[in-house]
Amino acid sequence: MSEPITCDVAIVGAGSAGLPAYRAVRDAGLKPLLIEGGPHGTMCARVGCMPSKLLIAAAEAAAAIGHAPAFGVRLEGTARVDGVAVMERVRRERDRFVGFVVDDVQAMPPEHRLDASVEFLRDGVLQTAQGQRIHASRIVLATGTRPIVPDIYAPLGDLAIVNDDVFDWHDLPRSILIVGSGVIGVELGLALARLGVRVRVLNRSGSFAHLQDPAVRASAVGLLAAELALVQNAQVTAVRRDGNQAVVSWQAEDGVAHTESFDKVLLTAGRSPALADLHLERTSMPLDARGMPRVDPATLQVHGHAVFLAGDVTGRHAIQHEASDDGRLAGHNAAAWPDVEALPRRAPIAVVFSNPQIMQVGGGYAQFDPEAMVLGAVDWTRQGRSRVMLRNQGLLHVYVRRADKRFVGAEMVGPDAEHVAHLLAWALQMGLTVTQMLRLPFYHPTIEEGIRTALREAARQLD
Template sequence: MKSRVIECDVAIIGAGSAGLPAYREVVKAGLKPLLIEGGPHGTMCARVGCMPSKLLIAAAEAAAAIRHAPGFGIATAGGPRVDGVAVMDRVRRERDRFVGFVVDDVQAMPPEHRLDARVEFLRDGVLQSDQGHEIHASRIIVATGTQPVVPEIYQPLGELAIVNDDVFDWQDLPRSVLLIGSGVIGVELGLALARLGVRVRVLNRSDSFAHLADPAVREAAVAALAPELNLVRRAQVTAVARDGDQALVSWSAAGGPPMQERFDRVLLTAGRRSVLASLRLERTGLPLDDRGTPVIDPATLQVRGQPVFLAGDVTGRHAIQHEASDDGRVAGRNAAAWPDVRPQPRRAPMAVVFSNPQIMQVGGGYGAYDPDTMAIGTVDWARQGRSRVMLRNQGVLHVYMRRADQRFIGAEMVGPDAEHVAHLLAWALQMELTVPQMLQLPFYHPTIEEGIRTALRDAAKHAG
C-alpha cells in the first residue's frame, strides 16, 4: 500500500487527558496540529478511571449510609438490599454519558486535525500509521498514557484475572474479589465492592497504603479501613490456579501460616507501565533511560535536545488527571513555541483517595521531614466537634510547617471531607502562606474546617 504523506506542525500521539489540552494549546498558537488516537476516544479518566470509579463509590456510599443510620437512632430493619445488576447498569450508563461528551468534542474538531490510527516512529520527525500514512511533523508530543500490568503468575486465570478497566463493564457484581495492591485503585475499588456486599480481600506486598508517606497518618488510615478490606500486608502470593469458574490463590504473610482462598475474580491494581514499546523509539535519536523511556526536563517536558515532548501518565511522574491536563498544556505551549522552550509554572501538588474516611496529600510534606527544621501540627478527628456530630470522627490530619519562617509546606490526612480540606490547603500552599497567615483566615463554627485551625495552632506552638 502506497504511503499517504500528512504534513503538520505538531503531531500529538494520544487523545486523552494530556493530549487534548496539548491540542488546544497548539491550535491557540495558530499552528497545524494532528491529534492521533489508536484506541477508543473518551479519555482514560472518563472511560475506566476517575468517573466510573466514583459512580461505583457513590452507590457504595448510599449503602453504607443506610448501615450507618442506627448510630443516630434511626432504625433500618434488615439493612440495604443491593441490586448488583441495577448498580452496574447505572455505572455503565453514566460512564457512557461522560465519555460521550469527550467524543463529541473530538468529533467537532476539523477532520484534517485528527487521525484515528496506531503509529510508530520511522525516524526522527516521521511517524508511520497502520493505515498507510506517513506523518511528517516538526514537533511531536507523546501522550500515550499507561496500561495495567498483568504479572505472569496470574496468566493461568484467563478472564478471571482483571484490571480496573474491566470492572466498569460488569453486568452484575461478583460474589468475591481478591485485590492485589493497596494503592489508590485497590483502596477505592476494594471499599466500594465491600460496601456493596462483595466479599473482598486485599493483599499488599509491603506496609504501604494509599501512597501515604507519613507513618502516623498511614497507620490511622489502615486502622480505619483495613477491616472492611480484609487487608493483609507484607503478603506474598505463592501459587495461582483456576478451578472451574473460580480462582484458587495461595499466599502467605510475614510470620504467618500459608493461606488459600477462592475468588470469583482477581483484580490486579499493583502497577501500570507507560505505553511506549509500540512506538519503536529505538528508530530515533531520542535519549532513553534504562527502561526505554525518553529522558525529559521535568520543567519543560522536552526530551533532551529534541523537538519531542512527553505529557501525562506516560512520563511516570503523576498519574492524576489534573496533573496530566497540566502536562498537556505545558507540552502544547512549549511545542508550539519551540525552539523557545521555557519552564512553566506548576500548581501545588494534591492527591485525594475517595475512600470513607477519605485520604489526601498536599505538597511534598512528610517526604522531606526533618524534626530539626520542620514541625508537625495534629488534629485527631475522633475529638473534633463537627465530625462527632456526623459520626464521621475517624482519622488524623498532620500539617507540616518549616520552623525558620513558619511557612506551610504540606499535609497528609485521613478523615472526613478530606477532598475539601485538600483544596483549601493546596490553595494555601500555592499562595505560599505562613501558618500565622492561615490562622488569620475565617473559620466558621461548627465545621470540619475548624479541625484545620486546630492542627495549624498545634504547629505554631513549635515555631523555631
C-alpha cells in the same frame, strides 16, 4: 498507500494530556494533528476517575443505610444491593461522560484528526499500520499507561482483570481478590465490600494508599483494614484456575500459608508508560535502560529533540489535573520550540475517595525534616462537627517550616479530606505562613475548624 500528512505538531494520544496539548497548539496558530489509535473518551472518563466514583457513590448509599441506626433512625425491612442495577447506572453515566469528550473530538476539523495507531519510522516521521506517513517538525507523546499484569496470574485467564474491566461488568461478583493497596485497590476494594462483595486485599509491602506519614498511615490502616480484609507484606506463592474460580495461595508476614478461592482477581499493582508500540529505538532520542526518553521535567522536552512527553506516560503518579497541565505545557512548548520554557506548576494535591477519605498536599511526609520543620496535628475523634456527624475518625498532620513559618504540606485520613486538601493546597500555592492561615475565617461548627486546631499546635511549637 495514502498520501503523506504534514503538520506542525503531531500529538499522539487524545486523552487528558493530549487534548489540552492539541488546544495549545491550535491556539498558537499552528497546524496540529491529534492521533488516537484506541477509543476516544480519556482514561479518566472511560475507566478512571468518573466510573470509579459512580461505583463509590453507590457504595456510600449502601453504607449510609447501615449507619442510620446510630442516629436513632430505624429502618423497616432489609436493604438489598441490586448488583445489576448498580452496574447499569455505572455504565450509563460512564457512557454519558465519555460522550461529552467524544463530541468535542468529533467537532474538530477533520484535517486535525487521525484515528490510527502509529509508530516511529525515524526522527520526525510516524507511520500508521496501513503505511501512511506523518511528517511533523514537533511531536507530543501523550499515550498514557498500561496496567501491569504479573506473569504469575496468567493461568487465571479472564478471571484476572484490571480496573479497566470493572466498569463493563453487568453484575457484581460474589468475591474478589485485589492485589495492591494503592489508590485503586483501596477505592475499589472498599466500594465492592460495602456493596456486599467478599473482598480480600493483598499487598506485598506495608504501604497503603501512598501515605508516607507513619502515624497517618497507621490510622488509615486501622480504620480500613478490616473491611478490606487487608494482608500486608504478603507473598503470593501459587495461582491456579479451578473451573470458574481463581485459587490463590500466599504467605503472610508471620510465615503462615493461606489459600482462598475468588470469582475474580483484580490486579492493581501498577501501570507502565505505553511507549513500546511506538518503537522509539528507531529514533535518535536518548533512552534509559527501560526504554524511556530522557525528559526535562520542567519543560517536558526530550533532551536535544523537538519531542515532548505529557501526562501519565511520563511515569509520574496518574492525576487528571496534572496530566491536563502537562498537556498544556507540552503543547505550549511544542508550538514555541525551540524557545521552550518552564511554566509555573500548581501545588501538588492527591485524594483517595475512601471513607474516611485520605489526602496529601505538597511533598507530604517525605519532605518532613524535624530539625527544620514542626508538625501540627488534629485527632478527629475529638473534633466537634465530625462527632456530630458520627464521622470522628482519623488524623491530620500539617508540616510547617521553622525558618519562615511557611506551610509546606500535609497528610490526612478523616472526614471530608477532599475539601481539607483543597484549602491547604490553595494556602501552599499562595505561600502562606501559619500565622496568615490562622487569620483566615473558620466558621463554627465545621470540619475546617480541625485545620485550625492543627495549625495552632504548629504555631505553638514555633513560638
